Amino acid sequence: MTTDTAPVGGASAPLAEPVLEASGVVMRFGGLTAVNKVDLTVRQGEIVGLIGPNGAGKTTFFNCLTGLYVPTEGTVTYKGRVLPPRPHLVTEAGIARTFQNIRLFSNMTVLENVLVGRHTRTKEGLFSAILRGPSYRRAEQESRDRAMELLEFCGLAAKAEHLARNLPYGEQRKLEIARALASEPGLLLLDEPTAGMNPQETRAAEELVFAIRDLGIAILVIEHDMKFIFNLCDRTAVLVQGQKIVEGDRETVQNDERVVTAYLGAPLEGTTATEADQ
Amino acid sequence: MTTASHETTPVLRLPAVAAFAATLAGGVLAAASAAMSWTWTDEFPGDLTYYGSPAGLQWLALAGGLLTALLALGARGVKGLRWLSPSGGNNGVLFAALGTLAVCWYSVAAIAVELDGLVNLDPGGWVAAVGSLLAVVGALGLPLDRRRTVKQPPVAxxxxxxxxxxxxxxxxxxxxxxxxxxxxxxxxxxxxxxxxxxxxxxxxxxxxxxxxxxxxxRIGRIERPLPAARALPSWAEILVITAVFALGLGVVEFGISTEYGELFIAFLLLTVFATAALLASGAIARLRELTTRHRSVTTGAAFAAAGAFPFTQSSETYVLIGANILIFATVALGLNVVVGLAGLLDLGYVAFLGVGAYAAALVSGSPFSVFRGVHLPFPVAVLIGALAALVFGVVIGAPTLRLRGDYLAIVTLGFGEIFRIAMNNLDGRSGPSLTNGPNGIAAIPDVNLFGFDFGQPHEFLGLQLGKFGNYLLLMLVATAIVVVVFGRVANSRIGRAWVAIREDETAAEAMGINGFRVKLIAFALGATLAGLAGAVQAHVAGAVSPDQYLFAGPVPPNSAFLLAAVILGGMGTISGPLVGAALLFLIPAKLQFLQSYQLLAFGVALILLMRFRPEGLIANRRQQLEFHEAELPAQGASPDDALTKAGA
Structure with missing residues (x-):
């Protein structure tokens, strides 16, 4: 690692508690090193961006964080606890995610999708479902209320009984976020939340992300839309060929020669960094 | 009524009044023919020689003709009959007329062929044939909902x-x-x-x-909005539901007690067409509104109707068929937990039925059991059967459910065969003595609960209930348990987790669901329910032997038929597997001549089903949407939506 990873602008303010700490994460597939010694820290109340050209290893890194892959080397800790390498345990610990290509339960209703997200926060097993005692009914009702609140929060309450597959694209993205929020996470991982969105929808997504941050949930977001990233994020890390080459605020990233090279190749005469935004 | 893809026009250009009159007259004629003699000799099965007393096939002509006439009147808006065709379309009339035509012409043709010649027809036969044809011609002259275009695969x-x-x-x-x-x-x-x-x-x-x-x-289907139903007091609605189930009991009873193949084929034809007619007329949609409002009443009425069945029968033969249908249907519903909800393909499910049956038989007090002296009370035997199946379910599931995809299908297929072969060999010579090998465990004593001997006929309120009637009621209790378990679990935290796993396992795991754990629960629950049914089955049949538990065989239940019942009926629903199991049991039982081509016929039937109704006979709302989305009125197709797509 060649770059100073201390967050710029955090120098004066006291640093918040770190939520997620990834240190020296390496992921090898046979001879291919997809992620190479990446360190990343996300603190309480922060929105951190992760950008990089296609194939840079962003999603692989995400999968290492969420237990879909077991990192070859390195550790990931959440609030000081080393995360077990199983997706459902990671979610239980408090990290929720969305997927790059929407992965809703498309033949379930919108409400049911969110209820599935509540799985780790509820306990009712087979027998209480069969017996349907008062405590079961109370828990089920609470789950439904909480799910409806979340749908309200994401603006989907009116469509609670629709099938997920029948929602328009933008609302499917929102539903995926609502489903992730249902697991009451402390950290939300968003994998390209605005992919395929029009400008209005992107703006709505931005507002939603800020609203989530205001709930006290830290956010790590992968994105290709630079405007979205720089509007949103307190810090941005750039991943190129599995290595983190720079991390910092907007200026640090935009003015970094290596970022420009990574996105556009070697700069020609007269090229400025801002054009790399596109 | 016209839409972009459909129009409402007659097929035959007849004067409107003439078409209606012809339909009505045809329906009435066909119905009236039931009171006439169709043939002069009693050699044709059912004896259709009497004036004034309908028999066998004539009952079907009567029902079809009446349905046609009533639907025609209802679609025309005659007061008091609107409830039969609330949609106001005439397609239902055509389907009913076609059903009547099929029944009448099939009967006439059967008489002519079996007795050698049309000369054997009496006037009643001619009236039925002409009347039903008249009804179809008339119905084709009514304004029907039709597709505008003909979209068809050319025959290469x-x-x-x-x-x-x-x-x-x-x-x-x-x-x-x-x-x-x-x-x-x-x-x-x-x-x-x-x-x-x-x-x-x-x-x-x-x-x-x-x-x-x-x-x-070009017959098509226009989604016609149903006019708001006249509000009835809820006791009247419950009365309607009760009446419908009483009628349903009558229909099923007629089907089960058909004595010859011709009658059963005609019965099937009429049932299919009548169902299509009532679907098109909107009567079934209207009924569904009622049943969703009174869910528990509906379930109660269904079970009451099934429980009333043995009392309506004078001979035990058909009661035994009823009990066997219930066994088959219960196991199919258990399989629906595994296949329909959790999406796990289990090709050896019948083995769990076998485990339950063998475990219960061993402790039943049968003189052929190796535990000769052990005679546990029936509820304990059932519990042991269910527990044994549960243990086997966990043992089979634990190593295989960690894998995804088709491995489970292969392992369960193997397990099914291993079970059967092991039962064949645990006879004391090839292996430890446990099951008597191919002879099985016979002479399982009748159940005796609180002094009520299930082997003896009993009398309730003057109605006779024979041995198999007792067992049918006992089996009905087991069915009720499985229905309640399925209904409650399907709509719960664990049921949603199953569906989520079926839909997308990776996403489900990322939502905090332990895939292995919930799949194992589904597998174990399915096995337990099968074990429960198996324990009862062992007592109903009075014997267990390895050849009852095949992968595919001529007699249900076997693994292939169970799976077919679930898929045919509708995955993930309660009534689907029950209907599918009833059909799959009755058709081979009634059409003996099909025996050698039975599996071929099922193959063809399943292919046709997958082509035309992939969601099964009874679809849940989800699958209806999944497979026929393009045909439904688009949901949320607003300008807003178009913008989204343009932006995407």
Whole structure:
């Protein structure tokens, strides 16, 4: 690692508690090193961006964080606890995610999708479902209320009984976020939340992300839309060929020669960094 | 009523009044023919020789004719009959008329063929044939909902070639010259399967004819909004539900107690057409509104109707069929937990039924059991059967459910066979003595609960209830348990987790669901329910033997039929597997002549089903949407939506 990873602008303010700490994460597939010694820290109340050209290893890194892959080397800790390498345990610990290509339960209703997200926060097993005692009914009702609140929060309450597959694209993205929020996470991982969105929808997504941050949930977001990233994020890390080459605020990233090279190749005469935004 | 893709026009251009009058008159004639003699001799099964007392096939003509006439009146808006066709469309009338035509002409043709010649028809037969034809012609003159376009797969030219070659070969095989061209060793393959060379041209030409017919009729379905139902007091609604189930009991009873193949085929034809007619007329949609409002009443009425069945029967034969249908249906519903909800393909499910049956038989006090002295009370035996199946479910599931995809299907297929072969060999010679090998465990004593001996006939309120009637009621309790468990679990935290796993396992895991754990629970619950049914089955049949638990065989339940019942009926629903199991049990039981071609017939039936109704006979709302989205009115197709798509 060649770059100073201390967050710029955090120098004066006291640093918040770190939520997620990834240190020296390496992921090898046979001879291919997809992620190479990446360190990343996300603190309480922060929105951190992760950008990089296609194939840079962003999603692989995400999968290492969420237990879909077991990192070859390195550790990931959440609030000081080393995360077990199983997706459902990671979610239980408090990290929720969305997927790059929407992965809703498309033949379930919108409400049911969110209820599935509540799985780790509820306990009712087979027998209480069969017996349907008062405590079961109370828990089920609470789950439904909480799910409806979340749908309200994401603006989907009116469509609670629709099938997920029948929602328009933008609302499917929102539903995926609502489903992730249902697991009451402390950290939300968003994998390209605005992919395929029009400008209005992107703006709505931005507002939603800020609203989530205001709930006290830290956010790590992968994105290709630079405007979205720089509007949103307190810090941005750039991943190129599995290595983190720079991390910092907007200026640090935009003015970094290596970022420009990574996105556009070697700069020609007269090229400025801002054009790399596109 | 017209839409972009559909129009409402008659097929035959008749004066409107004439068409209606012809339909009505045809329906009434067909119904009236039931009171006349159809043939002069009682040689034809059912004895259709009497004036004034309908029998067998004539009852079906009566029902079809009446339904046609009533639907025609209802669709015309006659007061007091609107409830029969709330949609106001005439397609239902046509379907009912076609059903009547099918029944009447099938009967007349059967009489003519079996008694050699049309001369054997009495006036009643002619009236039925002419009346039903008149009704169909009239119905074709009514304004029907039709597609504007004919979208059809053309029959490829080489199909005709194949058909022609098959026909020529059939002739050649008959004359001998074609047979000489093949080596003697394989000649029997040809001579024993001559039917095949007839079936191929018939199928190709039949398909072509069907396409021509469809292009002419273009019958389609317009989603007609139902007018708001007249508000009834809730006791009246409950009365309606009760009446419908009483009628349903009557229909099922008629089907089960059909005594000869012709009657059952005609019964099936009429049932299919009548169901289509009531679906098109909107009567079923209206009924569904009622049943969703009174869910528990509906369930109660369904069970009451099933419980009333043995009291309506004078002979035990059909009661035993009823009890066997219930066993089959209960196991199919258990399999629906595994296949329909959790999406796990289990090809050896019948083995869990076998485990339950064997475990219960061993402790039942049978003199052939190795635990000769052990005679546990029936509830304990059932519990042991269910627990044994649970243990096997966990043992089989634990190592395999960690894998994804088709491995489970292969392992369960293997387990099913291992179970059967192991039961065959645990006879004290090839292996430890436990099951008596192929002889099985026979002479399981009758259940005796609180002094009520299930083996003896009993009398309730003056109604006789025989041995199998007792067992049918006992089985009904087991069915009720499985229905309640399924209904409650399907709509719970664990049920949603199953569906989520079925939909997308990776996403489900990322939502915090331990895939292995919930799949194991589904597998174990499915096994337990099968074990429960198996324990009861062992007592109903009075014996268990390994050949009852095959992968595929002529007698249900076997693994292939169970899976077929679930898929045919509708995955993930409660009533679907029950209906599918009833059909799959009754059809082979009634159509004995199909025996050797039964599996072929099922294969064809399943292919047709997958093509035309992939969600099964009874679909849950999800699958209806999944498979027929394009045909439904688009949801949320607003300008906003178009913008989204343009932006995406």
């Amino acid at each position: 030219w080489w199909w005709y070639l194949v058909a022609a070659v098959a026909a020529v070969l059939r002739v050649g095989l008959g004359q001998g010259w074609a047979l000489n061209a093949v080596p003697p060793g394989i000649r029997p393959i040809f001579t024993e399967n001559l039917w095949f060379f007839v079936a191929v041209p018939v199928a190709v030409l039949g398909f072509r004819l069907w396409l021509l017919l469809d292009a002419w009729l």
